[in-house]
Amino acid sequence: MTITVTGLRRSFGDHVVLDGIDLTVPGGTVFSLLGANGAGKTTTVKILSTLIRADAGSARIAGHDLATEPDAVRAAIGVTGQFSAVDNLLTGRENLVLMADLHHLGRAAGRRRAAELLDQFDLADAATKPVSTYSGGMRRRLDLAMTLVGTPEVIFLDEPTTGLDPRSRRGMWQIVRDLVAGGVTIFLTTQYLEEADELADRIAVLDHGRIVAEGTADELKRRIPGGHVLLRFAALGDLEAAARTVGGISRDSEALALRVAHDGSVRALKSLIDRLDENAIAVDSLSVHTPDLDDVFLALTGNALSSNALAGKPKVATR
Incomplete structure (x- = not known):
C-alpha cells in the first residue's frame, strides 16, 4: 500500500x-x-x-x-x-x-x-x-x-x-x-x-x-435501499406475465412499465433476465436504477453537501 x-x-x-x-x-x-x-x-x-x-x-x-x-x-x-x-x-x-x-x-x-x-x-x-x-x-x-x-x-x-x-x-x-x-x-x-x-x-x-x-x-450505492430495474414492454400481456413471474414494487399499465426491486449486482440482474427468458416473456427495454452518491451521503451522515458542491449537477439516479 x-x-x-x-x-x-x-x-x-x-x-x-x-x-x-x-x-x-x-x-x-x-x-x-x-x-x-x-x-x-x-x-x-x-x-x-x-x-x-x-x-x-x-x-x-x-x-x-x-x-x-x-x-x-x-x-x-x-x-x-x-x-x-x-x-x-x-x-x-x-x-x-x-x-x-x-x-x-x-x-x-x-x-x-x-x-x-x-x-x-x-x-x-x-x-x-x-x-x-x-x-x-x-x-x-x-x-x-x-x-x-x-x-x-x-x-x-x-x-x-x-x-x-x-x-x-x-x-x-x-x-x-x-x-x-x-x-x-x-x-x-x-x-x-x-x-x-x-x-x-x-x-x-x-x-x-x-x-x-x-x-x-x-x-x-448498493448499501442504500431504493435500487430497481425498470422493465418496459410492447404488450400488456407481457407486462402482466412479468408481474406474475418476478413480482414488482410498482407497475404502470398505461406506460407498460414494471419496477422490480434490485440490489445493483450482476448476479441479481442475471437471475432476473433468466427468469424472464425461461417464461418466454418479451421485454422491450431494461434499465438499472441505483441510488447515487448523494443518496449514499445523505443516508450515511444525515446531512446534505453544500449547495455549491451540487451546483450544476442534476440529480440522476440511473447509472
Missing part, C-alpha cells in the same frame, strides 16, 4: 476533528475522501502532508513513516490545496522555474522540466503571460503543474476543482486520469459527488471525524 493510516486523531481545543481514522490506499489509484465542510478532510491532508502533527495514530506514505521520516515523506509527495499557490506577478514559466529552483533541479534541468509541464498542461501559449491574466482553470492547471515539478509518487489534491466551470473541471479530471495511468497515486478530497464517482477507485465517507463507510462507488 502506498498510504497506510492507523488510528489517526486530531483535536483543536475541545473540538475533535479526527477521531481515530484508518485508511489504506494502493499505489497507482485514486482514493477519494468525501465529506461536508468541517468533516476533517483538509485536516487529514495537512497531517499526511506533514503540515501539522497528529495527536495520535500512525501513517506510512510511499514506504516512509510520517512521524520519524517527515523529510522523506515530503520528498515523495506533492500537494495541491483548495486555493492556487501561484504568484500572480510572475509568468507561468517563471512560477514553474521558481519551483524547479526550490527542488534544486539545476538551471538547465529546471527549465527543461518547466517547458515539459507547460506543454503537458496546455499552457505553452500563455507561458510568458502574468498569472494574473489566467482564467480559473488555467490557474488550477498551473498549480498542479507546479506540484509535479518534483515528480512526486503521491499527490494530495484538496478540493482541486472548487470554483471551476464544468469544462475546466472535466479538463482537470482528465489530467488526474493521465497521472494515475503513469503510476502516480492520488489522494483526493472533494465535495463534488460526481467528481468522486468519476475518478475514485475507492471512496471513504468522513463524518464527524470518523470514517462511516468505505468502498467503490458501486459498493457504496
